[in-house]
Amino acid sequence: MRFYRETWADVDLDALEYNIHSLQNHHKKDLIAIIKANAYGHGDDMIAKKALACGAKILAVSSLDEALSLRYKHVEGPILVLGHIAPKDIHVAIEEEIIATVTSYAWAKDILNENCEGLVVHLKVDTGMNRMGLKNMTEIEEVLSDFEEAGILVEGLYTHFASSDDPKEIQTYKQYVLFESIYRQLDHPFKWVHASNSDASLHFDTPICNAVRIGLALFGYASFDYDLKVVMTLKTKLVNVKTIEKGETVSYGATYTASQKEIIATIPIGYADGWNRKHQGHFAKIGDVECEYIGRICMDQCMIRLDKVYPEGTLVELLGNHVSIYPMAKHLETIPYEILTQLSDRIPKVYFEKGKIVTTINPRLIKKED
Numbered sequence: 369m370r371f372y373r374e375t376w377a378d379v380d381l382d383a384l385e386y387n388i389h390s391l392q393n394h395h396k397k398d399l400i401a402i403i404k405a406n407a408y409g410h411g412d413d414m415i416a417k418k419a420l421a422c423g424a425k426i427l428a429v430s431s432l433d434e435a436l437s438l439r440y441k442h443v444e445g446p447i448l449v450l451g452h453i454a455p456k457d458i459h460v461a462i463e464e465e466i467i468a469t470v471t472s473y474a475w476a477k478d479i480l481n482e483n484c485e486g487l488v489v490h491l492k493v494d495t496g497m498n499r500m501g502l503k504n505m506t507e508i509e510e511v512l513s514d515f516e517e518a519g520i521l522v523e524g525l526y527t528h529f530a531s532s533d534d535p536k537e538i539q540t541y542k543q544y545v546l547f548e549s550i551y552r553q554l555d556h557p558f559k560w561v562h563a564s565n566s567d568a569s570l571h572f573d574t575p576i577c578n579a580v581r582i583g584l585a586l587f588g589y590a591s592f593d594y595d596l597k598v599v600m601t602l603k604t605k606l607v608n609v610k611t612i613e614k615g616e617t618v619s620y621g622a623t624y625t626a627s628q629k630e631i632i633a634t635i636p637i638g639y640a641d642g643w644n645r646k647h648q649g650h651f652a653k654i655g656d657v658e659c660e661y662i663g664r665i666c667m668d669q670c671m672i673r674l675d676k677v678y679p680e681g682t683l684v685e686l687l688g689n690h691v692s693i694y695p696m697a698k699h700l701e702t703i704p705y706e707i708l709t710q711l712s713d714r715i716p717k718v719y720f721e722k723g724k725i726v727t728t729i730n731p732r733l734i735k736k737e738d
Contacts, residue, residue: 371716371730374605374681375637378688379410381418381721383597387586388422390595395569395580399423400562402583403438404430404450409642409711410587410600411729413441414719419586420445426467426560428581432457435466448490448524452500455479462486467523471500473507480518489515490524490560493550495543497530505553512556524560525551526581532568533591540572548576567591589693589704600708601688602715604652606680608634618671619663623648631674633659635684638668642710643686650699653685654678 392399401424402408407415416427416438428448429435435447448467455478461468462485470476470491479487491508494501502508515522527547531539547563561577566585568574570592584590588598611631618624618632635652637643645665651658652672659672672684685691693704700707716730 371728371733373636373714373716374607375635375641376603376716376718377410377711378601378603379414379717379719380597380599380601381414381719381726382723383588383599384415384418384586385422386597387588387599388419388424388582391569391580391582391585392423394594395564397569397577398425398560398579400426400428400448400560400579400581401586402428402450402565402581404428404434404583405709406713408583408587408705409708411717411719412438413443414717414727414729415586416443416445425579432461432466436460436464439464439466455482458482458484458487469500470502470511470522473502473511476502476507476511476514479520480514484515484518484520486519488521488523490526491522493525493527493547495527495546495550496539497528497543499528501527505550508550508554512554522556523558524562525554525556525558526560526562529563529565529568529572532565532572535571535592537572540568544572544574551576570594584705584708587708598689600717602686602711603688604635604637604684604686606633606678606682606684607636609674609677609680617663619666621664624663631677632662632671633674633678634669634671636669637686637715638666638670640667640712641714642707642712643670644700644702644707644710646700647696650696651691653690654682656690659684 401419403412403416406412426446426448428450430451432449432453435449450469452471453468467488470489492501494503529540529543560579562579562581563574563577564580566582569580588596612626614626614628616626639645647661647665651660657675659674661670662673663671697704713731718728719726
């Protein structure tokens, strides 16, 4: 499949494999690969299939819609929905062999009013995140009893750390101690017990757990220094190069004024692609040369300042090995997660394996079947 706009993402599946094996060698636990938010902007089905091929035991997503997206793209293997599934839709999860999360005591009670035969669930324990999960032993024990009687398989138990990016580990330690206490009080043969996300898997030990949930680190990023490879490189090309005079302004609102005669270029990416307006003042790169974003980012395009005249069609790196996501996130006053997950499906993805293109996916050009 081709694309007809000079902005795209190269996705290196070999780098993904490297990261998975590196992380597995480090934490020595089974992998639950987090594929939510379109695999953090990397493309859900290709990343899911590669993760399974590299040994992932479960794929995890945020919603039933995301799980069905994988199923409809012929992704097999266990899929865990980490978020809320409306009780009225639980039959869909059962039909598609999708694992549900028990997100609250009230949800568990509502589920019992549905036909739950064949349902598989993981119990989520709220140990301090205060977002989703069962809060105390009374709730957990009652749900376990009710579900066993209803023929619902409670396959897993998990919690979520709120501050695993904090090297001091104070809150993470408190949450883990509570989780371990609950686990040890329960007389239930859980197949899966998991607590750690990417950051916790790198620096915090969870002896009772037999799996870790890895999301961001799959793609080459973590809060702690670790040997990972960046999986996606976002690229574009110069589509217009011109010289402007001192005093001329650039883009909407005239927020940039040339201080001297300058060479500028237009590149075809904008906030409709998920390229935030706050990029103004940051930089892209042509080779090793930093090219500052000048003027406001437009919906579909933006302008950069060049150090010399380059021909139209010159390659520009927006994000990757040469344009690190960390200073970018600092400039945007956000976190790497937000940058990646905001990338729009207007950006085609070219997948590489063993140095060769294996497929190109452009959601805007997928033809409907007759």
